[in-house]
Amino acid sequence: MTDVKITSKDGSGSFAGYLAKPKSTPAPGIVVIQEIFGVNKVMQDICDWLAGEGYLACCPDLFWRLEPGVQLTDQTEEEWQQAFGYMQRFDVDKGVEDLQATADFLRNQNTCTGKVGSIGYCLGGKLAFMMATRTDADANVSYYGVGLDALLGEAGSIKNPLLLHIASEDEFFPAEGREKVQTELADHPQVTMHVYEGNNHAFAREGGKHYDPEAAETANSRTLAFLKSNLS
Incomplete structure (x- = not known):
């Protein structure tokens, strides 16, 4: 497990990514979206x-244009407010560019098979949907993505498999x-x-307020089967 540097596609700089390597390589890559x-x-x-x-898994720092190295928790109101502040200022289009750059970074590693997918949560769930519509990622998984209804006009661009985990009681997605x-x-x-009936947003976030171990296990099992089917 190591930190890596990824060059942005617009040439404005580089950003960090947390990289976790499997025991056996080459392996398919996964862009984990924060x-x-x-x-x-x-x-x-x-x-x-x-x-x-x-899997060769990398989570890029998408807030680097605002403030590099953000690491908040969901345990205090102050951190929630900071997190919402970052989200409100975040440029999703630039974020997708950075995710494509991360996918390219993984594909260029000799430890990668060349197949790369994505998994995103919350804001990352929205971005995983956008990975499916705007990038060449081979498979994408969205956990309780927010605001997906506003992106349905892009659905015709989905050429590779997309898996959506939807919480039936998602407080952030009416x-x-x-x-x-x-x-x-x-x-x-x-x-x-x-659709996970009776579950709220972030039901798979271990330690979170709405964490549901059973639903999380089901979703994660489905995710692993999906990835194996589409990235192997």
Whole structure:
């Protein structure tokens, strides 16, 4: 597990990424996309988990243009307010560019097979959807992505498999928007959706307020099966 430097596509600088390597390489790559709390222990643990499952996993610092090295938790109101502040100022289009740069970085490693997917949570769940519509990632997974209804106009650009984990009681994604996503993507040949009834936003965030171990295990098992099917 190490920190790496990734060059931005617009030439404005470089940003850090937390990289976790599997025991056996070459391996498929995974771009792990942060929540609004930065590349904190939760994200690092996810990279380590994926490395343990045989993937080369990298979580890039997407807030580097605002403030490099953000690592907040979800345990205090002050940190929540800081996190919302970063999210409000975050340029999602530049974020997707940085994610593509991370995917390119992984593909160029001799420890990577050349296949690269993404997994995103919360804000990262939205960005994983955008990875599916705007980048060449081979497979993408979105956990409780927010605001996906506003991105449905891009759905025609989804050429590679996309897995959506949707919380039925997501406090940050109103029911009307969630239902629109489910209705409009129901017949999309590249999209698989699972709704987790009775679960709130971030049900898979270990240690979080709405963490549901059973739902998280189900979602993670589905994710691993999806990745194996599409990145092997």
